Amino acid sequence: MPSEQVMRKNISVDELVEGLRRRNRRLLAKALSLIESTNPADIDKSQSLLAKLTGLRGASWRIGVSGIPGVGKSSFIEVFGRYAIDQGRRVAVLTVDPSSPRSGGSVLGDRTRMQGLARNEAAFIRPSPSSGNLGGVARSTRAAMLLCEAAGYDLIIVETVGVGQSEITVASMVDMFLALMLPNAGDELQGMKRGIMEVVDTIVINKADGDQVRAANKARSQLSNTLHLFAARSEGWTPRVLTCSALEQRGIEPIWQSCCEFFSAAGREQIIDRARRSQALDWMRQDVSAELQRLIEDLPPLRAILPALEDQVRAGTMDPLVASGRVLARIRKLLHSAASSPRAADKDESDPTDTGQAVSNMTFGKSAE
Numbered sequence: 001m002p003s004e005q006v007m008r009k010n011i012s013v014d015e016l017v018e019g020l021r022r023r024n025r026r027l028l029a030k031a032l033s034l035i036e037s038t039n040p041a042d043i044d045k046s047q048s049l050l051a052k053l054t055g056l057r058g059a060s061w062r063i064g065v066s067g068i069p070g071v072g073k074s075s076f077i078e079v080f081g082r083y084a085i086d087q088g089r090r091v092a093v094l095t096v097d098p099s100s101p102r103s104g105g106s107v108l109g110d111r112t113r114m115q116g117l118a119r120n121e122a123a124f125i126r127p128s129p130s131s132g133n134l135g136g137v138a139r140s141t142r143a144a145m146l147l148c149e150a151a152g153y154d155l156i157i158v159e160t161v162g163v164g165q166s167e168i169t170v171a172s173m174v175d176m177f178l179a180l181m182l183p184n185a186g187d188e189l190q191g192m193k194r195g196i197m198e199v200v201d202t203i204v205i206n207k208a209d210g211d212q213v214r215a216a217n218k219a220r221s222q223l224s225n226t227l228h229l230f231a232a233r234s235e236g237w238t239p240r241v242l243t244c245s246a247l248e249q250r251g252i253e254p255i256w257q258s259c260c261e262f263f264s265a266a267g268r269e270q271i272i273d274r275a276r277r278s279q280a281l282d283w284m285r286q287d288v289s290a291e292l293q294r295l296i297e298d299l300p301p302l303r304a305i306l307p308a309l310e311d312q313v314r315a316g317t318m319d320p321l322v323a324s325g326r327v328l329a330r331i332r333k334l335l336h337s338a339a340s341s342p343r344a345a346d347k348d349e350s351d352p353t354d355t356g357q358a359v360s361n362m363t364f365g366k367s368a369e
């Protein structure tokens, strides 16, 4: 939308920083749009915004909430978030949902399930950016956590749907990870992914109401026994299994107490701080690798050889390792010539015939046809 673009461009980074400091929700929303933007001008601006926020973050809890579709994540966050606000917290809810552009219905579903929070002055709800792969969504969610913290939110909840890689990604960006499960979870232990058991700090069995109470209690003891078989995710913390009903708003207090203990028990502060620093280093490295790959694939000499190599690998006429060897050899050559003389690299870039030649000499697999 052009009007949105123009408006965003007119707001300076300093105004955004000041807006966050003043806890202005409209400017927080603008800052979030800025960091989600892939427009090159916005990227420079969002970098300087993030740079200015370093050191401005207050103490916060970052909690991930995952679970299969329909387990009750949004309903739980609504009740849990309101409980947290009653304890004096300011709550930001972010969602990571890279599977598909979110339909209007889905966002609407979340809003109606988190109505109390959505209307509360002490809460801020931001759905996942509407497009992008998991890497891109995770990148902007990490930055979004920092913006929300700068705007005074001290409980950041990241909701993600528990299918595929997204829950592991979210686990790597929060301090504490909660997995919501259904009362029949105990029966499904066989099928339960090992991955999730290794990243949970607390399992919450939701929908422990009506005729499901007994099943939920049974699942609780089965899961508690199973959890012992896995290494704990967080140093000095033994994962727990609790039950609740988001619908009936029961069982929330013990979950809150468990969080308080997770964050406040002796020695936990240093452990969490260390974990955050190590996460920060991982983010930096991941960000560099992701961008590096894009930059390299965009270089004309690479663009000149990649499609042909990919075609041959797809057709089975070239071994994938031979193809990747060719690509890497070309990258090394480019890096070497760039390091010794930038002009040599330019020359290489402007010589597509050379690459074409190289490709036609590379038909290693042809003889096997």
Ligand SMILES: Nc1nc2c(ncn2[C@@H]2O[C@H](COP(=O)(O)OP(=O)(O)OP(=O)(O)O)[C@@H](O)[C@H]2O)c(=O)[nH]1
Pocket: 067, 068, 069, 070, 071, 072, 073, 074, 075, 076, 109, 113, 161, 206, 207, 208, 209, 244, 245, 246, 247, 248
């Ligand atoms: N009986 C019962 N139903 C619940 C409970 N919590 C949620 N539900 C219902 O379960 C359905 C799904 O709830 P949501 O909160 O939207 O679940 P979700 O996990 O956020 O779903 P997605 O965002 O689509 O992945 C809704 O119909 C809720 O009313 C609960 O504690 N007990």
Ligand SMILES: [Mg+2]
Pocket: 073, 074, 075, 110
């Ligand atoms: Mg939901």
